[in-house]
């Protein structure tokens with residue numbers, strides 16, 4: 001497989017399962033350095049372990065995307081572990097009222113993904 005994402009630093013939210021997990025594993029195979037965030041700490045640790053066993057670089061961060069402190073911690077983890085950020089995969093989340101992203105506020109947190 002090509003390494004077109006070699007050394008790109010990527011945050012992926014909702015990375016413990018489903019599409020987030022698949023994106024984390026694919027990006028790692030392409031050479032990216034992964035910050036895998038999820039509510040499900042055991043799940044995201046398991047994804048990171050699998051990436052490392054395959055020779056990739058990744059860290060797991062327990063993060064609820066509805067919690068500002070957790071989001072800040074995701075970005076700090078990128079800076080502290082990999083010295084920056086190139087790509088954000090904002091995978092975890094439900095948008096109820098389908099507004100342009102620039103109009104979304106912190107109070108728009110009523111989707112089912114946020115209620116866990």
Ligand SMILES: NC(=O)c1ccc[n+]([C@@H]2O[C@H](COP(=O)([O-])OP(=O)(O)OC[C@H]3O[C@@H](n4cnc5c(N)ncnc54)[C@H](O)[C@@H]3O)[C@@H](O)[C@H]2O)c1
Nearest residue numbers: 014016017018019038039040063064065091092093113114
């Ligand atoms: N699968 C589809 O067909 C589809 C279609 C359109 C949109 N989506 C959206 O794509 C995203 C991923 O879908 P999926 O099918 O892979 O879902 P999934 O349920 O398989 O995985 C979602 C992951 O997000 C995590 N998560 C949930 N709430 C979270 C929160 N508040 N903070 C951090 N992590 C959280 C869960 O623990 C889980 O690991 C979701 O936002 C979903 O609504 C999916």
